[in-house]
Amino acid sequence: MHDELARFEAYLRTRGLRMTRPRETILRTFLETEGHLSADALLRETRKVDPRIGQATVFRTIHLIAEAGLAREACNDEGARTYEHLAGHPHHDHLRCSQCGRIIEFCDPEIEQRQAAIFAQFGFEPQGHMMELTGVCPECRRAMVARRSRQ
Amino acid sequence: MHDELARFEAYLRTRGLRMTRPRETILRTFLETEGHLSADALLRETRKVDPRIGQATVFRTIHLIAEAGLAREACNDEGARTYEHLAGHPHHDHLRCSQCGRIIEFCDPEIEQRQAAIFAQFGFEPQGHMMELTGVCPECRRAMVARRSRQ
DNA sequence: CAATAATTTGATAATGATTCTCATTATACG
DNA sequence: CGTATAATGAGAATCATTATCAAATTATTG
Ligand SMILES: [Mn+2]
Ligand SMILES: [Mn+2]
Ligand SMILES: [Zn+2]
Ligand SMILES: [Zn+2]
Numbered sequence: 001m002h003d004e005l006a007r008f009e010a011y012l013r014t015r016g017l018r019m020t021r022p023r024e025t026i027l028r029t030f031l032e033t034e035g036h037l038s039a040d041a042l043l044r045e046t047r048k049v050d051p052r053i054g055q056a057t058v059f060r061t062i063h064l065i066a067e068a069g070l071a072r073e074a075c076n077d078e079g080a081r082t083y084e085h086l087a088g089h090p091h092h093d094h095l096r097c098s099q100c101g102r103i104i105e106f107c108d109p110e111i112e113q114r115q116a117a118i119f120a121q122f123g124f125e126p127q128g129h130m131m132e133l134t135g136v137c138p139e140c141r142r143a144m145v146a147r148r149s150r151q
Numbered sequence: 152m153h154d155e156l157a158r159f160e161a162y163l164r165t166r167g168l169r170m171t172r173p174r175e176t177i178l179r180t181f182l183e184t185e186g187h188l189s190a191d192a193l194l195r196e197t198r199k200v201d202p203r204i205g206q207a208t209v210f211r212t213i214h215l216i217a218e219a220g221l222a223r224e225a226c227n228d229e230g231a232r233t234y235e236h237l238a239g240h241p242h243h244d245h246l247r248c249s250q251c252g253r254i255i256e257f258c259d260p261e262i263e264q265r266q267a268a269i270f271a272q273f274g275f276e277p278q279g280h281m282m283e284l285t286g287v288c289p290e291c292r293r294a295m296v297a298r299r300s301r302q
Numbered sequence: 303c304a305a306t307a308a309t310t311t312g313a314t315a316a317t318g319a320t321t322c323t324c325a326t327t328a329t330a331c332g
Numbered sequence: 333c334g335t336a337t338a339a340t341g342a343g344a345a346t347c348a349t350t351a352t353c354a355a356a357t358t359a360t361t362g
Contacts, residue, residue, distance in 0.1 A: 016337095016338085017338075017339090018337095018338065018339075020338090020339065020340085022339080022340070022341095023339090052340095052341080053340090053341085054340065054341035054342070055341080055342090056340080056341065056342085056343095057339080057340060057341070060339090060340090
């Protein structure tokens with residue numbers, strides 16, 4: 001946590017920007033929340049600490065946090081963009097149920113390795129990737145089967 | 152092309168919907184265009200054929216086309232959602248240059264295989280996936296190196 | 303074919319997320 | 333302090349997408 005605050009401040013300095021009270025409140029709140037968070041959800045959480053923080057500031061700050069390498073976009077399927085922080089949170093990808101929205105996080109070393117190979121094959125300098133598998137989770141499958149047999 | 156029109160009509164029938172003039176014009180135009188297309192771009196193309204087609208109809212129809220399994224969302228990074236048709240277009244994923252926006256299409260059998268294994272591992276019924284690698288393409292890397300050494 | 307029911311269309315308004323504008327406030331630094 | 337610079341928050345603006353609804357199309361039936 002301290003580590004992240006320091007890293008954020010360092011990043012801001014390299015860009016001639018300042019670590020301010022609202023920025024610190026937003027970052028602390030963000031780091032305390034696990035899971036995927038939209039800007040709006042982050043605004044609500046942040047306002048529990050300081051109710052006069054503005055929406056625009058949250059949008060501006062979450063961008064800065066991502067640029068500083070402390071967060072990344074999680075999913076962007078529809079509706080609001082969501083972010084997840086990277087503190088004590090190793091890299092992973094997402095498996096999502098299209099029926100109930102449940103998200104499972106996983107990491108597959110073989111896939112990661114192949115991805116690196118593809119960057120190399122096309123001469124790209126790697127920056128990142130996003131992979132999301134979509135399907136129907138076991139619970140929802142059961143519910144679907146039950147519904148079908150009832151009819 | 153004929154094949155796709157027939158498949159679309161069949162899909163519409165299963166839902167009690169009708170194959171109409173605007174829907175056919177939109178689908179034909181979509182199939183004639185290679186690459187990734189936003190609803191707005193598709194509207195512009197379609198209006199070259201029939202200028203009085205409405206924007207709402209294009210949004211509605213591209214949804215139906217995707218539901219019918221004739222198209223999928225391509226990328227949705229920012230700005231407008233884009234679609235690509237699946238006719239004579241085998242499955243692939245995307246490698247995108249963050250500097251110039253260039254997109255390379257590729258398919259890696261090993262990754263596809265591991266993805267199937269992950270669906271199985273968590274008991275999910277697979278529906279699809281989206282994977283996008285982001286990096287800097289060779290041209291843009293050269294340009295960046297050149298700029299740096301000039302300073 | 304006429305009559306009727308159902309679906310589709312396009313213009314327009316509404317929505318929701320994000321970004322912009324700008325007057326006011328906070329911060330850094332000599 | 334005093335001055336310069338950056339940041340803030342309220343509200344307006346923007347952009348993609350969806351909803352609304354009266355008019356037009358299409359299918360179905362007698
Ligand atoms: Mn996650
Ligand atoms: Mn493609
Ligand atoms: Zn589920
Ligand atoms: Zn490039």
